[in-house]
Amino acid sequence: MAGALPDGDPVPRDGSLPDEATREVGKNGFAVYVHVPFCASRCGYCDFNTYTASELGGGASRDEYAETVLAELALAARVIEPGPVDTVFVGGGTPTLLSTDDLGRILDGIDRTWGLAPGAEVTTEANPESVDPAYLRRLRGAGFTRVSLGMQSAAANVLRVLDRKHTAGRAPQAAIEAREAGFEHVNLDLIYGTPGESADDFERSLRAVVDAGVDHVSAYALIVEDGTRMAGRMRRGELPYPSDDVAADRYLAAEAALGDAGFEWYEVSNWARGDGGRCQHNLLYWTGADWWGLGPGAHSHVGGVRWWNVKHPSAYAKRLSEGVSPGLARELLTDDDRHMEDVMLRVRLRDGIPLDRVDATGAARALSDGLLEPHAYDEGRLVLTLRGRLLADAVIRDVL
Structure with a gap:
């Protein structure tokens, strides 16, 4: 389960921001993040703000989620007028548990509210087992331009330790299907340093990524977060803790293999084929742009004001049904x-x-x-x- 949100000052009921924060909104770029908090099952290492069906309880419905997000978007439209949206990123959770119709409605709502810039990058995350060729074709048709698949590893033993549900070969196959569906930009995520992962396991993962023909790879060292199932297993001595030396070896292996395949690093944990493969959404984050985060637990930043929404989907939906900002707290940087x-x-x-x-x-x-x-x-x-x-x-x- 996700950790607690930080403390901060109260967010006004209407979500309004200080004039000085909105005066130059979008000057350095503007992005929209949409959080989809649903997962079919919980991975042992995950502490994101996500919920399985058994964890949701009452008052939160996947079927009604798009409408709830659009209600927050309507509130946002009354608060800021940022100009065109440069990038949209739908993350989770597992966004592709929603129908392509719902994802398309959310994207269309963003376009009608603020307008998408010409050539705007529109990404969704996806679990490999949650998509198939038909879904990916509909997703591309709905206006999404980029898909990011959570692969983590091509080794079955590593996936078991991470509690991932897809088979070892499913993620690269899904990447190929995404390209065949018309996605020019496809990312595969890797996690390295999982207990039990050998150097050969990671080399196999890197080969699978390269062979899938993607134009972007993210590779992160495993971080063990308090409160996760994996942290409990390590505390009980069932799994060893990750090794910094092993993580360094894995990083060097990634740099060598990806460099040989024509990828270049553009952020410490991210590699792309050419400038066109770089994730423009993340670059906006990393270079100080403004963004609005829609969804439970989502964070936003506009003009030096950062705020975060209530975490639970039912509390989020309840506030919006009452016409109140879902913002829990904020801080002025x-x-x-x-x-x-x-x-x-x-x-x-x-x-x-x-x-x-x-x-x-x-x-x-x-x-x-x-x-x-x-x-x-x-x-x-x-x-x-x-x-x-x-x-x-x-x-x-x-x-x-």
């Missing part, structure tokens, strides 16, 4: 907050960050330790080397 977050995110990007945005002493130390690219440094930018990517968190601490 200070200049120092925004600078810190800007550094934390941009340092992880291949494009890096101007040196005048970071601590000079820390940057010089990172350069001498071989963590920064000398050529970029000479040109006034901080860009991580491969070794620097392995130690990105330490570099961020130094340059802050």
Whole structure:
């Protein structure tokens, strides 16, 4: 089950924002995130704000969910006028548990409310077992341009430890089906460092990703979150805790295999074939754009104000049925907050960050330790080397 939301100041009942926050909304880009909180089953490592049928209880219906999201969108339209939407990302949960008609209604509502920019990137996440060729064709026809599939591994033993329900070969096959359905942009997600995963297991996963012909790969080290089933198993000694050394070896293997296949890193945990393969939605997050998050537990950011919705789908639906903002709390980011977050995110990007945005002493130390690219440094930018990517968190601490 997802962790508790942070504390903050109350959100006005109508969801209104300070004038200074809305004055230049969308100036640096505008995105919409839609959270779909439903899952057929819960993975052992997952602490996202998601619910299986048995966990939902009363007052929340998957069949009525699109209408509830559209009610929040109507409220949002009264609060801001951001101009065209550059990207839409539907995440979860498992968004593809909704019908393509419902996903299309939500996308159409966003277009009618704010307008989609020409060539807007529209992504949905999907579990491999939740889609088939016909569903993917309808999804493409509804206006989605990109699909992100949760593969995690091509090794059956690793999938069992993660409590994933799809077979080892299903995710690459779903990626091929997505391309055949007309999706030019397809991502496969990998998790590495799972207990019991061998180097050969991960190499097999990387080969499967490359052979699937996708243009984007995300690969993240396993993080064990408190309160998850996996954390309990580790606490009881049933599974070993992840190893930092193994995670580093896996990352180097990913860089080598993906680089040989024509992928380039553009964020520490993300690789794409060419600039066109990069996830534009995430880039907007990472470069300080505004976005509105629709759905229970969704976070939003507009003009230095960040807020988050109530977590449970029934509480979310109840507030909107009463004409009240589903926002639980919010915070006004200070200049120092925004600078810190800007550094934390941009340092992880291949494009890096101007040196005048970071601590000079820390940057010089990172350069001498071989963590920064000398050529970029000479040109006034901080860009991580491969070794620097392995130690990105330490570099961020130094340059802050």
